Amino acid sequence: MATAAPLRSRKAQIDRTATALFRARGFAATSMRELATELGLEAGSLYSHIKSKEEILHRVCFGLAEAFFAGFEAATAATSAPIATQLRQAIEAHVRVLTRDSAASAVFLHEWRHLSEPARSEFLALRDRYEAAFRSLIQRGIATAELHAPDAAFATLALLASLNWLPAWYRPDGKLTPDEIAHRLADQLLGGLLNERAAMSQ
Amino acid sequence: MATAAPLRSRKAQIDRTATALFRARGFAATSMRELATELGLEAGSLYSHIKSKEEILHRVCFGLAEAFFAGFEAATAATSAPIATQLRQAIEAHVRVLTRDSAASAVFLHEWRHLSEPARSEFLALRDRYEAAFRSLIQRGIATAELHAPDAAFATLALLASLNWLPAWYRPDGKLTPDEIAHRLADQLLGGLLNERAAMSQ
DNA sequence: TATACTTCCTAACGCTCGTTAGCAAAAAAA
DNA sequence: TTTTTTTGCTAACGAGCGTTAGGAAGTATA
Numbered sequence: 221m222a223t224a225a226p227l228r229s230r231k232a233q234i235d236r237t238a239t240a241l242f243r244a245r246g247f248a249a250t251s252m253r254e255l256a257t258e259l260g261l262e263a264g265s266l267y268s269h270i271k272s273k274e275e276i277l278h279r280v281c282f283g284l285a286e287a288f289f290a291g292f293e294a295a296t297a298a299t300s301a302p303i304a305t306q307l308r309q310a311i312e313a314h315v316r317v318l319t320r321d322s323a324a325s326a327v328f329l330h331e332w333r334h335l336s337e338p339a340r341s342e343f344l345a346l347r348d349r350y351e352a353a354f355r356s357l358i359q360r361g362i363a364t365a366e367l368h369a370p371d372a373a374f375a376t377l378a379l380l381a382s383l384n385w386l387p388a389w390y391r392p393d394g395k396l397t398p399d400e401i402a403h404r405l406a407d408q409l410l411g412g413l414l415n416e417r418a419a420m421s422q
Numbered sequence: 423m424a425t426a427a428p429l430r431s432r433k434a435q436i437d438r439t440a441t442a443l444f445r446a447r448g449f450a451a452t453s454m455r456e457l458a459t460e461l462g463l464e465a466g467s468l469y470s471h472i473k474s475k476e477e478i479l480h481r482v483c484f485g486l487a488e489a490f491f492a493g494f495e496a497a498t499a500a501t502s503a504p505i506a507t508q509l510r511q512a513i514e515a516h517v518r519v520l521t522r523d524s525a526a527s528a529v530f531l532h533e534w535r536h537l538s539e540p541a542r543s544e545f546l547a548l549r550d551r552y553e554a555a556f557r558s559l560i561q562r563g564i565a566t567a568e569l570h571a572p573d574a575a576f577a578t579l580a581l582l583a584s585l586n587w588l589p590a591w592y593r594p595d596g597k598l599t600p601d602e603i604a605h606r607l608a609d610q611l612l613g614g615l616l617n618e619r620a621a622m623s624q
Numbered sequence: 625t626a627t628a629c630t631t632c633c634t635a636a637c638g639c640t641c642g643t644t645a646g647c648a649a650a651a652a653a654a
Numbered sequence: 655t656t657t658t659t660t661t662g663c664t665a666a667c668g669a670g671c672g673t674t675a676g677g678a679a680g681t682a683t684a
Contacts, residue, residue: 244535245535246448247448248451261661261662261663263643264663264664268660330532333448374610377591378587378607381586382583385580385584386583389579404576453672463633465671465672465673466633466673467631469673469674470631474672
């Protein structure tokens with residue numbers, strides 16, 4: 221019944237469309253009938269491809285978690301590099317994931333609470349691990365005097381906060397490219413953390 | 423039928439309880455029956471005090487908007503003060519509103535999309551005005567060379583982003599008082615904006 | 625005491641929800 | 655060509671939703 225060669229599998233199409241709806245209306249306020257209409261289907265037909273509404277949310281949330289971890293690990297793979305450099309690259313990697321799919325990012329950031337147990341707890345554990353990785357990096361930077369902050373945990377939260385607000389205002393057709401945004405954000409956020417001497421080399 | 427003197431009006435109790443539920447589960451996923459149970463009532467009884475579910479959301483969102491504006495205007499009333507000082511006080515005022523009622527703040531930040539028109543547009547207009555007020559302050563700071571940033575709009579978004587993530591991690595029983603948090607956040611966020619010379623006087 | 629107001633109840637309304645069962649047609653594989 | 659897989663339909667299920675009508679009991683006011 222499919223007309224031409226589908227660019228992506230039907231399942232992937234459902235995920236993409238659902239992600240956009242979840243972002244715009246929220247998970248709970250998005251109905252399967254709405255999603256089906258958006259895809260030109262009837263509600264029941266969705267279940268030939270997916271198991272449940274929550275399954276979609278699960279895939280989106282855990283898929284993005286994987287992307288964030290992959291970005292961080294690539295950014296900090298060069299363990300001999302200056303901490304400030306690693307942190308800058310981790311920030312830019314984080315921004316790149318956020319901008320590559322800002323709808324999925326918004327869902328990742330706000331809709332995870334609609335996961336039921338045990339997925340919800342698993343998700344939060346992942347998020348904590350990610351946050352801890354950033355914190356550890358900043359702590360090491362403070363220890364080596366490359367960075368300067370009164371409280372590493374506090375600085376980490378403020379840093380991730382700035383980054384994670386991005387999907388709320390980022391527009392793919394805006395005047396700044398994702399890379400420019402990443403660079404500027406890193407500049408501004410590292411500005412408050414860098415030690416004056418180290419700042420010269422950045 | 424009321425037992426003792428109610429500390430607050432029933433309506434206010436409903437608002438408070440609903441706010442907590444809206445924050446925890448989201449507006450759409452919170453049912454009136456759930457809210458009623460939390461208050462020891464039946465669902466229908468709520469409607470002796472309120473007109474609709476959305477009316478509660480409306481009150482929370484617009485009430486907080488008012489609080490934010492009041493804080494900003496008080497912080498910037500001394501127009502002859504250095505821009506950096508005004509900005510610091512505006513930041514601290516914002517944080518104080520966020521910490522005074524972090525549940526309502528979280529609802530204000532995330533649940534406004536469930537307002538129906540025209541309330542939704544009115545809300546967004548208010549939010550834009552508030553953001554513009556911050557941006558204007560920063561722009562003037564750049565113009566007088568008190569502040570330093572490549573792009574005022576960008577700096578404003580990053581600044582408010584850091585602040586608005588606060589309700590996500592703030593705990594009233596944490597080790598930092600609201601004032602300490604406000605002060606530290608202001609320190610860290612102004613750090614990236616202050617010109618080096620002006621920084622001495624801060 | 626009579627009157628009004630506040631507060632809450634029970635019962636039900638029309639509606640939408642996520643999901644399932646059973647079937648059918650097209651596409652792909654054999 | 656036969657078989658299997660993919661994709662989609664219609665119809666309906668049980669449940670929960672926000673909300674309302676109408677009544678009753680307690681409290682305050684006159």
